[in-house]
Amino acid sequence: MTYEEVNSTPTLFSTSQEEDVQDRAYCFKVYKPVDYKVKSVPGIFPQETAVVCQFPCGPLESLPPLTLHPSSFISSKKVTKHHIDEIQVNKQGFLWPEEEKLFQHILLLNEESLAFEDVDRGTFKESYFSLYIIPTVPHIPWQYKNILIPPGLMN
16 A cells, blocks of 8 residues: 555545634634632531512412403503514414403503513512522632742743
8 A cells, every 4th residue: 555545535624624624613612711610519508598488468369350351452551562462472373362362461460570671670579589598608719829930030
């Protein structure tokens, strides 16, 4: 076997394509600095940080009554026709027109619980959930920086 036969193995890419693949592979390289590394700490989750869920009243008692014949959709301050179109209530045509109206009516009754934009987001009521406490531990560095040697003393 000659030298040319050994080195003439077929390649998947031409030279320019191989360079392109190497460039793309280099672009997706992930570098994680030391300060982003996370080490878990073994321990017991403190009992005082547990979230307590409670109902101040019966959840079904506070629901507003529904009408038997809901009217057509009327825009409100929070739920507009654009939002209803975004939700795509009856995209596959599964609901009857009266069921679709009822769904829109229920959305209007509960519009204070909806958040279509980040400004509208809120938190859980404290009457239902206790405050969230995230337990932390004191930071102990597991890798110290080396002391830098001044360039004048390097020799």
